[in-house]
Amino acid sequence: MKRKLLFIILLMVLITAVAAVFIAITKDSASDKEGAEEAKLKLVSTFYPVYLIGLNLFDNINEVEVKSLTDLDTGCLHDYQLTSQDMKNISEADILVINGGGMEAFLQDIKANYPDLTIIDASKDIELYQDNSHVWLDPDLYIRQIENVRDAIISYLDLNSSKATGSKKLDASKIKERLTENADAYIRRIEEIDLRLDEIKEKYLAAGKNSAKAVIFHDAFAYIAKRIGMPVAYSIPLDHDTSLSAEEIAAIIDDVNNDEISYLFTEEQYSDSVAKRIEAETSAKAYIIDSAVTGNGSKESYIEAMEKNIKVLESALFNQG
Amino acid sequence: MNTVYKIIESILPFSWTEYNFMKNALLAIIIISPMFGSMGTMIVNNKMAFFSDALGHSALTGVAIGAIFGISDVNLSMLIFAVVFALLLNRIKRKKTVSSDTVISVFASLSMAIGLVVLSRGGNFAKYSALLVGDILSISWDEIGYLLIIFIVSLLFWLFCFNKLNAISINETLAKSKNIRVALLEDLFSVLIAVIVMSSVRWIGILIINALLILPAAASRNMASNVREYHLFSVIISLFSGICGLIISFYAGFAAGPTIVIIAALIFFATLLLSLILRHN
Numbered sequence: 353m354k355r356k357l358l359f360i361i362l363l364m365v366l367i368t369a370v371a372a373v374f375i376a377i378t379k380d381s382a383s384d385k386e387g388a389e390e391a392k393l394k395l396v397s398t399f400y401p402v403y404l405i406g407l408n409l410f411d412n413i414n415e416v417e418v419k420s421l422t423d424l425d426t427g428c429l430h431d432y433q434l435t436s437q438d439m440k441n442i443s444e445a446d447i448l449v450i451n452g453g454g455m456e457a458f459l460q461d462i463k464a465n466y467p468d469l470t471i472i473d474a475s476k477d478i479e480l481y482q483d484n485s486h487v488w489l490d491p492d493l494y495i496r497q498i499e500n501v502r503d504a505i506i507s508y509l510d511l512n513s514s515k516a517t518g519s520k521k522l523d524a525s526k527i528k529e530r531l532t533e534n535a536d537a538y539i540r541r542i543e544e545i546d547l548r549l550d551e552i553k554e555k556y557l558a559a560g561k562n563s564a565k566a567v568i569f570h571d572a573f574a575y576i577a578k579r580i581g582m583p584v585a586y587s588i589p590l591d592h593d594t595s596l597s598a599e600e601i602a603a604i605i606d607d608v609n610n611d612e613i614s615y616l617f618t619e620e621q622y623s624d625s626v627a628k629r630i631e632a633e634t635s636a637k638a639y640i641i642d643s644a645v646t647g648n649g650s651k652e653s654y655i656e657a658m659e660k661n662i663k664v665l666e667s668a669l670f671n672q673g
Numbered sequence: 674m675n676t677v678y679k680i681i682e683s684i685l686p687f688s689w690t691e692y693n694f695m696k697n698a699l700l701a702i703i704i705i706s707p708m709f710g711s712m713g714t715m716i717v718n719n720k721m722a723f724f725s726d727a728l729g730h731s732a733l734t735g736v737a738i739g740a741i742f743g744i745s746d747v748n749l750s751m752l753i754f755a756v757v758f759a760l761l762l763n764r765i766k767r768k769k770t771v772s773s774d775t776v777i778s779v780f781a782s783l784s785m786a787i788g789l790v791v792l793s794r795g796g797n798f799a800k801y802s803a804l805l806v807g808d809i810l811s812i813s814w815d816e817i818g819y820l821l822i823i824f825i826v827s828l829l830f831w832l833f834c835f836n837k838l839n840a841i842s843i844n845e846t847l848a849k850s851k852n853i854r855v856a857l858l859e860d861l862f863s864v865l866i867a868v869i870v871m872s873s874v875r876w877i878g879i880l881i882i883n884a885l886l887i888l889p890a891a892a893s894r895n896m897a898s899n900v901r902e903y904h905l906f907s908v909i910i911s912l913f914s915g916i917c918g919l920i921i922s923f924y925a926g927f928a929a930g931p932t933i934v935i936i937a938a939l940i941f942f943a944t945l946l947l948s949l950i951l952r953h954n
Contacts, residue, residue: 353902356897356906357905359896360896360906360909360940363940363943363944364913367913367917367940368917371917371921374925375920375921375924375925431800431802433802434810435926436694436695436809436810436922436923436926437926439692439694440692443691443692464813465692465694
């Protein structure tokens with residue numbers, strides 16, 4: 353008995369030692385990345401569109417570190433499940449910026465674990481269109497999201513700069529000033545995009561094409577369609593690994609044929625095989641829209657995505673042979 | 674609750690104990706893994722590994738039933754279904770018309786299929802994929818309370834019924850001749866397995882929960898030469914792989930359940946090797 357116990361204990365010690373070495377190796381490489389300079393204020397955003405807001409608002413403000421909670425290629429967060437790594441990241445954050453509108457289903461978990469965390473809801477006071485939380489694809493609403501985040505951060509700074517001391521002390525007035533400048537600059541550029549969408553809308557309505565309906569393959573596109581006044585016949589959200597049944601696809605094909613639906617707006621993020629199938633069987637054409645939920649991490653991503661979308665819309669609506 | 678957290682923090686001043694969800698997970702493992710270890714010995718003895726596996730899979734249907742009837746507490750619907758499932762299975766098994774592994778397989782497949790049909794309606798299965806691999810963030814303070822109650826109940830059951838169960842497992846006819854109520858005890862044991870499996874399936878994961886019941890006991894059986902050793906080793910191995918796996922999963926960013934299972938499996942192979950060497954000499 354004693355020898356056997358000894359064997360088990362030895363085994364446990366061995367496993368613990370191997371595990372400790374393993375952890376030490378992985379930890380070393382992780383701490384190297386963090387760098388020497390500690391940012392004074394840490395802002396964590398839940399996913400790409402709100403991450404872009406943070407990135408643009410705090411451009412060239414070194415005191416503030418902006419991080420995305422999820423990987424930049426996660427996409428929409430509908431069924432995202434938090435990992436313990438995410439919880440670690442949140443615990444280090446001062447502010448969590450969320451898209452809101454029900455996008456972050458895991459918010460309850462976060463609130464339960466970190467009741468004192470400042471959470472900024474970018475969609476505050478924005479009226480959702482058909483309970484659709486993908487508001488950022490309407491530039492007008494995106495601007496309001498930017499303003500919401502800006503205002504919330506300014507009031508956070510007002511509230512906390514008096515309390516904070518020592519290394520956490522921030523020069524709040526300087527940050528606020530640059531934050532406002534950055535926000536103004538970013539908003540101006542998005543207003544340009546908004547104007548171009550206005551032009552498309554005018555041309556589209558003038559051409560009398562508003563009878564042609566669209567099928568959208570991502571809820572986010574509802575905002576673009578609404579923005580340019582295009583009626584949406586169907587919304588087929590292909591996010592998550594949904595597989596539509598053959599019967600459903602057949603029904604959609606029939607409807608596309610009968611209803612004279614001309615446009616299928618699909619997206620890169622998920623498989624476009626369904627849109628391709630429908631395109632092959634009907635007269636409708638499929639176009640790829642970028643919903644700006646993934647990207648390469650550049651702060652220009654939103655503007656680049658929208659410029660691409662504008663080109664796609666122009667060619668879809670006005671250059672059809 | 675805060676005092677417990679404080680105690681953990683002062684005993685274990687590491688970065689992983691700074692997080693409440695890790696403290697919850699640690700407490701849950703400390704409570705649940707000895708149960709898994711001791712129940713596992715009897716499951717392995719009675720060759721019930723397949724039975725407990727089927728029970729784990731039935732969690733899916735439990736969740737589905739909860740979704741249909743709008744039961745807000747998923748734990749409750751899972752528990753009720755698992756208990757019904759276990760009792761029904763025992764009853765059909767006793768009829769002895771088909772071999773028991775066939776019966777179990779039929780039940781397991783059916784319950785999986787029902788669960789999948791209901792949960793994948795409208796293509797939303799991704800929402801439930803956390804059930805398959807487990808989510809340690811889902812352990813709440815209340816659940817630790819339930820676990821503690823289950824722990825006490827199973828301890829009492831073990832104290833009073835283990836010898837009788839052991840007698841049944843050695844020879845059923847002999848046990849009957851000693852006035853042991855075989856059917857009742859078997860049912861009680863099955864219900865107990867159902868309860869402990871359902872109490873932890875959400876954070877360990879449907880796909881691997883059975884491994885936690887079987888592996889520590891199987892590893893211990895490789896070395897043990899009497900019931901006492903068998904139990905002791907199984908509980909030690911279970912507790913160790915639980916805690917070790919949890920900590921590794923935290924630092925390495927793995928899912929906790931599978932990491933625990935890998936540790937337990939490593940121990941199993943080490944003890945298997947030892948028993949082979951000992952037998953050879």
